[in-house]
Amino acid sequence: MPHSSNTINPARASFIQDLKGAVGLEALKTLDPNATEVHSPPPATGSTTRLERYPCTTQKPMPATIAGITNVAALQVGYGKVIPRWKTGSTKTVNFAAFENGYPKPELAFLAATKLKEAADEWNALKLGIQLNWVYKIEDAAFVLSYAKNDNPAVLAEAFFPNDLDLNVLNVYPAAFEPGAVQYLKNIFLHELGHVLGFRHEFAPELESDEQSVQIGPRNPTSVMAYEFPPQLQPSDIENAKTFYQFPGKYIGQAQGEPKWGLMIVDYDANN
Ligand SMILES: [Zn+2]
Secondary structure: OOOOHHHOOHHHHHHHHHHHHHHOOOOOOEOOOOOOOOOOOOOOOOOOOOOOEOOOOOOOOOEHHHOOOOOHHHHOOOOOOEEEEEOOOOOOEEEEEEEOOOOOOHHHHHHHHHHHHHHHHHHHOOOOOOEEEEOOOHHHOOEEEEEEOOOOOOOOEEOOOOOOOOOEEEEEOHHHHOOOOHHHHHHHHHHHHHHHOOOOOOOHHHHOOOOOOOOOOOOOOOOOOOOEOOOOOOHHHHHHHHHHHHOOOOEEOOOOOOOOOOEEEEEEOOOO
């Protein structure tokens, strides 16, 4: 259940207020998770295109709905020399809302939100101690699902790592609604929510070594965090995700190029 927005902290309340002032209420309209309407993916139109790989970049265009807002820094996320993770507990949630506007067709907003919820439920079933919940109001959300333009047809979506910013954005791009991808929207979000939960790409040690990473469990090129398409939760992902979230220590592993202590875990409370 969404908690009441009267628990919102003043700094965050003023951030949301500024956001409304900057882009208007219409742009910030969100979908009601309790609406019973059922939306199915549009049929693939004759194409049998199947994506071979799943690239997501570190370039993050602004959401269509809030492009033009001046305070862009507040919507970006850094990833420093730590391991960000969510604080766990029986009541801990990372809430998300879903923008209603900005999509080329209104029904795509509901489709995307519904598939994001399905992906969230799949991660939630692991009982990591942090639940991903769809809420109506942006005031109750730590992140918002948004349609954003991206000229690169290979990039499907983009997320963020755990943090306590006022509001994060999970962008879904036009390419995710093309035949060959749209049938796998849930899988796309499975991968993106992996990032939200703190997981880097499977190939981070080789291809993203500018940001340090630590390996949990054995390598698995078919991991949901690899570029296999469609991404699917593998037994190793489930096991290693649990290991990560149950890990009681403050430091994990031996980071590349770091002394023996590895990287420090930083646990965040979601700014719901
Ligand atoms: Zn990714």
